[in-house]
Every structure is written in structure tokens, then in C-alpha cells.
């Protein structure tokens with residue numbers, strides 16, 4: 249984004265760190281940045297590689313305060329600013345990071361409840377007391393990250409997890425302090441498919457996967473072979489919802505098409521719908 253002012257900042261805008269600092273006149277570092285000139289406290293919830301364990305529970309973000317080593321304190325840092333935000337008149341602005349160096353503005357926030365303390369590992373992995381601030385949007389402007397955006401930190405962490413030794417992995421998996429899964433609403437684009445095209449593709453396949461030519465792996469409750477209808481050129485890539493772009497696949501092959509989309513497989517399916525096998 250080119251240079252914008254605070255009044256022009258909109259929910260969903262994605263800024264880099266330089267732009268963020270310019271808008272708020274704040275320091276380029278830290279997860280809680282006090283900006284005196286704009287009377288703001290900028291909170292950054294980094295889902296990609298923060299040491300902190302911020303988590304959403306529906307519309308409340310449980311935001312871990314500042315202090316990387318040892319017990320967190322309420323004095324001499326921005327934990328106090330946030331703690332007192334109901335009466336100190338400082339505006340709390342939240343940015344979330346779903347991808348490295350991209351700060352998504354998610355709006356003005358307010359304390360949803362009293363801050364509390366809990367044990368979380370510090371940067372050296374030692375358990376210590378942190379302050380957790382339950383915050384929610386100050387107004388009803390609900391920001392829902394797009395599903396793809398929301399999933400990016402998970403995918404990145406999955407890659408990191410693969411590089412760990414069994415021992416390291418077990419330690420991390422056991423350390424997860426919140427066994428209750430956290431949740432949040434995300435937005436996703438849903439394509440509305442023609443039921444007639446779907447049924448047509450299923451009938452053409454006649455119970456046999458059109459990629460691997462194996463029978464459907466099981467039957468549905470109403471005794472129909474279980475196959476899934478796939479669009480050869482994905483709807484998300486502009487493919488048509490038409491009988492010459494729809495095939496019926498077994499779940500394995502369907503996953504394979506979405507994971508790999510190998511050209512020779514695509515070619516095979518294109519020939520299948522043309523009736524030339």
C-alpha cells in the first residue's frame with residue numbers, strides 16, 4: 249500500500265512494517281507498540297512465528313502480554329497501558345500476521361474481560377507467568393480472515409514440525425497448554441455447483457473412479473457408490489460448471505488432483521469426458 253493516514257486505514261488492509269510505523273508513528277519493533285503521537289497502542293498478534301500463544305475463542309482474542317523471559321510484569325511496559333485501557337483513553341489497534349511481514353489490520357479493540365495470569369513457556373522454553381488480555385472488537389465491524397489466509401500459519405508450522413526430531417516433536421506436542429481447541433470464524437468462498445451437472449457426472453462414472461478406474465471404495469447410506477464430483481479446470485481457476493468439465497472420482501484420486509493436479513492426470517480426465525478413452 250502507498251502511504252496512508254490513520255483515518256484512511258480500513259479493516260482488512262495489509263501493511264508492511266514500514267507502512268504500519270508510518271501510519272501510527274510507532275516503533276518498528278515489538279508486539280505491543282505505544283504510539284504517543286497517535287494516542288494508540290498497536291498490538292500485533294503474530295500467528296506465524298511468535299513465541300506467544302495468542303488464541304481466539306470465537307470473537308475474543310486471548311492476547312499474551314509483553315516480556316519474553318521470566319514472569320511478565322504489569323509495571324514499566326505496555327502491559328500496563330493495555331490493562332488500564334478502559335480509563336486511559338488510549339486506542340487499541342490490532343494487527344494480525346498470517347504471513348511473514350504482512351500486517352493485516354483487524355480494527356479497534358477493547359478489553360473483553362479482566363486480564364488474567366497463566367503459565368506459558370518463555371523464549372528459552374522455561375515455564376513462567378504471563379498476563380493474558382481477553383480483547384474483542386470495540387465495534388461490530390467483524391473481521392473474518394479469508395480461509396486461505398487463516399490456514400497459512402498452520403501450513404508453515406507443519407513444515408517446521410516435519411524438520412523436528414521425534415524427541416523435539418513429542419516435547420512440543422506435549423507442551424501444548426490448551427487442549428481445548430481454539431476457534432474463530434473465517435470467511436470462505438463457496439462455489440454453488442449445478443446439482444444436474446453433479447448427477448450427470450456420477451451417472452457417467454457409473455460407480456467407477458474416472459481417474460484410477462477402480463470401483464468406489466464404499467457405498468453411501470442410500471446404497472449408492474461413493475464418488476466425488478471434481479471439476480477438471482477448478483472452479484476457483486475459472487473452470488466452467490459444465491458436463492464437459494466435471495468428472496466423478498474416488499476420494500483418493502480427488503485428493504490427489506487437488507494436491508498435485510498432474511498434467512497427465514488432467515489430460516486423462518479431459519479425454520474421459522470427451523468419451524475418448
Ligand SMILES: [Zn+2]
Nearest residue numbers: 457460498501
Ligand atoms: Zn480413483
Ligand SMILES: [Zn+2]
Nearest residue numbers: 477478479502
Ligand atoms: Zn475437486
